[in-house]
Amino acid sequence: MEPDVISSATNKNLQLSSISGNVLKTEYAVRGELVMRAEQHAKALVQAKLTGQPHSLPFDDILYCNIGNPQALLQKPITFFRQVLSLCEYPELVKAPEAEKLFAKDAIQRAKFMIERIPGGMGAYSHSQGYPFARQMIADFISKRDGYSANPDDIYMYNGASPGIQHVLRLLVRSSKDGIMTPIPQYPLYSASITMLGGSQLGYYLDERKSWGLSVQELERARLCKNSEGVTARALVIINPGNPTGQVLSQENMKEIIDFCHTNKMVLMADEVYQENVYTKERPWSSFKKVLRSMGAKYDNFELFSFHSTSKGFIGECGHRGGYLEAVGIDPDVKSQLYKLASVLLCPNTAGQLMMSLMVNPPKPGDESYAQFSKERDDILESLKRRAQKLAKFFNSLEGVTCNDAQGAMYLFPQVKLPRKAVEAATNQNKVPDTFYSIAMLDATGICVVPGSGFAQEDGTWHFRTTFLPQESQIDQVTQRMGKFHAEFMKKYKD
Amino acid sequence: MEPDVISSATNKNLQLSSISGNVLKTEYAVRGELVMRAEQHAKALVQAKLTGQPHSLPFDDILYCNIGNPQALLQKPITFFRQVLSLCEYPELVKAPEAEKLFAKDAIQRAKFMIERIPGGMGAYSHSQGYPFARQMIADFISKRDGYSANPDDIYMYNGASPGIQHVLRLLVRSSKDGIMTPIPQYPLYSASITMLGGSQLGYYLDERKSWGLSVQELERARLCKNSEGVTARALVIINPGNPTGQVLSQENMKEIIDFCHTNKMVLMADEVYQENVYTKERPWSSFKKVLRSMGAKYDNFELFSFHSTSKGFIGECGHRGGYLEAVGIDPDVKSQLYKLASVLLCPNTAGQLMMSLMVNPPKPGDESYAQFSKERDDILESLKRRAQKLAKFFNSLEGVTCNDAQGAMYLFPQVKLPRKAVEAATNQNKVPDTFYSIAMLDATGICVVPGSGFAQEDGTWHFRTTFLPQESQIDQVTQRMGKFHAEFMKKYKD
Numbered sequence: 001m002e003p004d005v006i007s008s009a010t011n012k013n014l015q016l017s018s019i020s021g022n023v024l025k026t027e028y029a030v031r032g033e034l035v036m037r038a039e040q041h042a043k044a045l046v047q048a049k050l051t052g053q054p055h056s057l058p059f060d061d062i063l064y065c066n067i068g069n070p071q072a073l074l075q076k077p078i079t080f081f082r083q084v085l086s087l088c089e090y091p092e093l094v095k096a097p098e099a100e101k102l103f104a105k106d107a108i109q110r111a112k113f114m115i116e117r118i119p120g121g122m123g124a125y126s127h128s129q130g131y132p133f134a135r136q137m138i139a140d141f142i143s144k145r146d147g148y149s150a151n152p153d154d155i156y157m158y159n160g161a162s163p164g165i166q167h168v169l170r171l172l173v174r175s176s177k178d179g180i181m182t183p184i185p186q187y188p189l190y191s192a193s194i195t196m197l198g199g200s201q202l203g204y205y206l207d208e209r210k211s212w213g214l215s216v217q218e219l220e221r222a223r224l225c226k227n228s229e230g231v232t233a234r235a236l237v238i239i240n241p242g243n244p245t246g247q248v249l250s251q252e253n254m255k256e257i258i259d260f261c262h263t264n265k266m267v268l269m270a271d272e273v274y275q276e277n278v279y280t281k282e283r284p285w286s287s288f289k290k291v292l293r294s295m296g297a298k299y300d301n302f303e304l305f306s307f308h309s310t311s312k313g314f315i316g317e318c319g320h321r322g323g324y325l326e327a328v329g330i331d332p333d334v335k336s337q338l339y340k341l342a343s344v345l346l347c348p349n350t351a352g353q354l355m356m357s358l359m360v361n362p363p364k365p366g367d368e369s370y371a372q373f374s375k376e377r378d379d380i381l382e383s384l385k386r387r388a389q390k391l392a393k394f395f396n397s398l399e400g401v402t403c404n405d406a407q408g409a410m411y412l413f414p415q416v417k418l419p420r421k422a423v424e425a426a427t428n429q430n431k432v433p434d435t436f437y438s439i440a441m442l443d444a445t446g447i448c449v450v451p452g453s454g455f456a457q458e459d460g461t462w463h464f465r466t467t468f469l470p471q472e473s474q475i476d477q478v479t480q481r482m483g484k485f486h487a488e489f490m491k492k493y494k495d
Numbered sequence: 496m497e498p499d500v501i502s503s504a505t506n507k508n509l510q511l512s513s514i515s516g517n518v519l520k521t522e523y524a525v526r527g528e529l530v531m532r533a534e535q536h537a538k539a540l541v542q543a544k545l546t547g548q549p550h551s552l553p554f555d556d557i558l559y560c561n562i563g564n565p566q567a568l569l570q571k572p573i574t575f576f577r578q579v580l581s582l583c584e585y586p587e588l589v590k591a592p593e594a595e596k597l598f599a600k601d602a603i604q605r606a607k608f609m610i611e612r613i614p615g616g617m618g619a620y621s622h623s624q625g626y627p628f629a630r631q632m633i634a635d636f637i638s639k640r641d642g643y644s645a646n647p648d649d650i651y652m653y654n655g656a657s658p659g660i661q662h663v664l665r666l667l668v669r670s671s672k673d674g675i676m677t678p679i680p681q682y683p684l685y686s687a688s689i690t691m692l693g694g695s696q697l698g699y700y701l702d703e704r705k706s707w708g709l710s711v712q713e714l715e716r717a718r719l720c721k722n723s724e725g726v727t728a729r730a731l732v733i734i735n736p737g738n739p740t741g742q743v744l745s746q747e748n749m750k751e752i753i754d755f756c757h758t759n760k761m762v763l764m765a766d767e768v769y770q771e772n773v774y775t776k777e778r779p780w781s782s783f784k785k786v787l788r789s790m791g792a793k794y795d796n797f798e799l800f801s802f803h804s805t806s807k808g809f810i811g812e813c814g815h816r817g818g819y820l821e822a823v824g825i826d827p828d829v830k831s832q833l834y835k836l837a838s839v840l841l842c843p844n845t846a847g848q849l850m851m852s853l854m855v856n857p858p859k860p861g862d863e864s865y866a867q868f869s870k871e872r873d874d875i876l877e878s879l880k881r882r883a884q885k886l887a888k889f890f891n892s893l894e895g896v897t898c899n900d901a902q903g904a905m906y907l908f909p910q911v912k913l914p915r916k917a918v919e920a921a922t923n924q925n926k927v928p929d930t931f932y933s934i935a936m937l938d939a940t941g942i943c944v945v946p947g948s949g950f951a952q953e954d955g956t957w958h959f960r961t962t963f964l965p966q967e968s969q970i971d972q973v974t975q976r977m978g979k980f981h982a983e984f985m986k987k988y989k990d
Binding site: 012013014016023026028032040069070071073074079083086090092093096119121122123149159160163170171173174189192193196234265266303311316317318320321327330333334337341343346348350351352364475486 | 521574584599620657658667806826828
């Protein structure tokens with residue numbers, strides 16, 4: 001018998017009433033109520049399959065559109081990257097002649113190159129900032145991308161981008177008087193981490209009517225919005241391309257943002273994990289570092305953290321948890337503190353580090369694996385673009401729904417004008433209206449999205465975030481299921 | 496030109512004076528000053544090698560004995576585990592007939608088993624607590640080990656044990672009034688994390704004269720030591736086998752500890768990552784869960800977190816960052832909070848999760864790989880035991896040095912009675928005396944250890960922690976270099 005089951009929670013030393021209040025207040029919707037409900041449905045479907053009994057759900061599978069997790073929705077990994085990782089895990093292979101029948105020659109060469117550079121192999125702790133050879137490759141990638149030099153000592157590798165973002169916030173937030181400016185809507189890692197650290201969020205609105213554009217006036221408003229409570233803005237978070245919004249910033253806008261931070265003595269945190277996911281030629285993506293460096297000596301002292309990840313782009317290697325930050329213009333003593341924070345956790349996982357080194361240094365024209373690599377890359381990116389366009393068009397065809405195009409990233413964030421009766425029904429069930437809508441969608445279709453309230457949104461508007469990651473063969477099914485649900489929902493709650 | 500170099504730190508928004516005070520106060524010696532100095536020496540050695548110039552150091556290589564990182568010191572990974580991981584990284588292999596020439600058949604079978612259970616493969620985010628199949632294997636391992644059932648829903652997987660420890664501390668620590676009892680000496684992850692969270696450390700001394708034994712009177716003293724400041728002890732950290740001390744607790748002692756926590760309404764955090772590293776038959780290791788369950792219904796409501804890792808034991812897969820905690824008797828609502836903390840970081844890295852599933856479910860008698868696996872395991876554990884004994888004997892032969900035997904773990908923690916003149920010389924250089932001694936050792940021998948002050952120690956005593964991980968072929972060289980250094984040091988500073 002499990003003691004948990006019989007014990008009354010009131011006898012416990014650790015209860016909701018006695019844990020950290022900051023943890024309790026923290027919200028993280030991407031894996032919240034909707035996902036737990038989806039998992040329950042998934043369990044019921046598996047159970048029905050195992051027992052041969054019919055199930056009572058109006059669908060036969062769950063489509064997880066709540067999270068940018070491409071390979072879970074059957075996007076194929078890049079072959080070359082996986083071949084190299086496979087070889088590095090079991091280095092005996094690079095010596096075996098039979099391996100040449102299973103692996104590309106340049107994959108074997110690359111694995112040899114790496115194995116020579118990782119003393120002790122993948123089972124040894126690395127440098128706390130990450131393998132020096134991998135950080136050099138990242139610095140070379142940044143230098144080539146931006147046309148301005150990067151230093152491997154300024155690169156800090158992590159288990160994905162998220163822990164790096166948390167470490168920087170940890171340096172910044174001393175108390176509730178320290179404000180961090182975050183977009184509305186935003187990726188909830190930011191709100192969650194700021195709440196956990198006891199800091200203050202200063203939300204600035206992106207303008208949905210202007211393709212989720214960002215104005216300096218609005219930044220200025222947000223910067224001062226808790227001034228009377230003694231909150232000072234220490235840093236500005238920009239997600240570009242946007243999540244959940246998908247907008248790509250113009251260079252002019254980026255210069256205004258840099259100038260805004262410079263004027264107001266703020267640090268810029270640039271979440272640039274979707275830099276490869278850009279679907280419009282009118283808005284080429286630039287890194288904040290590149291724009292910053294183009295602005296001349298006046299900004300040499302500017303403090304910027306830029307974040308990148310193996311989870312997004314076309315490689316979508318989420319599970320490998322590879323990520324880095326570049327610390328630009330950061331005081332060396334402060335960088336030592338970042339190192340200390342990293343060192344307490346010893347090192348980022350080695351597979352993620354190697355994956356990152358591959359992502360920033362993929363096969364080149366002339367390499368044996370180049371043709372396959374570039375085909376895999378282009379197929380994925382072109383397909384993502386088609387899916388984004390198709391889904392956005394679909395949403396705009398629905399009654400009461402409007403949706404900006406995704407210029408980048410992996411998400412659409414349609415607005416749903418919910419009927420008054422739906423809002424009332426939600427309120428009666430003590431649910432936020434867009435959560436109510438999203439639960440109804442999940443229960444009717446098996447499609448799991450995230451309510452807009454999980455990202456914050458303008459008062460009185462309701463949204464949901466969906467990825468456009470289901471495979472193209474499934475997209476018609478998605479639109480058909482969603483379309484049917486939406487029509488029925490709107491009919492049921494018609495004002 | 497790097498702007499960092501020319502900028503004056505005083506112009507920066509982020510400076511030591513403006514970052515989080517808790518971060519600033521945090522200390523983490525295992526990768527601190529000594530390691531940085533060792534890395535500088537290592538760079539000089541590489542430089543000399545590359546240029547063909549002679550170097551000025553009195554040694555030709557650095558031996559990193561500061562950290563339990565076995566594979567960095569050339570301990571071989573377990574073949575079966577790496578074969579399976581290699582196959583899972585590149586699942587095409589399990590279908591290829593040629594693979595049978597490179598991989599054991601049971602490794603291919605195991606990889607197939609895993610691949611079927613990880614939807615989307617290693618590149619997809621998993622459940623935030625870890626793969627359900629892996630948690631089931633962990634629960635089965637615990638059930639078999641202890642003879643008491645374990646539930647996969649109570650298992651939380653992490654990138655190593657450290658993040659799990661930090662998450663539990665994050666739940667526990669609300670303010671400086673919340674005390675966490677930690678051993679002296681202790682593994683500095685605890686002190687670092689408690690400081691970062693703004694909690695209070697309540698240190699209890701292990702008794703060096705009694706093989707680092709632990710008495711309840713001392714626990715009681717420590718529990719109340721900051722009572723007058725309003726600090727209440729919420730949790731007790733026990734590291735068993737000990738780090739840096741190597742002691743293994745008796746079952747009787749463990750019962751006293753459980754009773755102490757029960758009486759004082761405290762949560763027990765059991766760091767059991769060295770459970771496979773036990774070198775004495777007189778002190779068989781037991782898990783706290785097993786001892787707890789043997790104590791009867793009175794303790795059914797007891798709250799215990801137990802931590803385990805892939806980094807230690809005989810597998811030493813540090814770089815893969817695999818770890819888990821078992822939450823025993825924890826309020827379901829509090830477990831939901833742990834889940835939330837995990838979900839903000841999405842999921843632990845998949846390679847580490849698979850490695851953990853292999854560690855808890857290795858080849859069995861009758862399996863093709865069993866003979867090789869058991870030989871690899873036994874060779875490592877027996878060699879570790881020989882090295883521990885040899886090094887302890889060596890330390891006890893040195894002037895002014897005493898050292899308890901390692902009953903378990905990977906470390907020795909010798910005490911050095913430093914001459915008064917050495918203490919004065921250290922003070923003149925503004926160094927803690929054992930740091931001064933350890934730096935002198937590094938500069939003379941290339942052997943990198945951690946000063947005892949990094950783990951805390953009884954006032955007026957000086958120690959250092961060294962792993963006994965150098966390969967057996969190197970141990971004589973280690974003792975020879977250390978012996979020569981120590982004799983010269985003692986002569987130089989003779990009172």
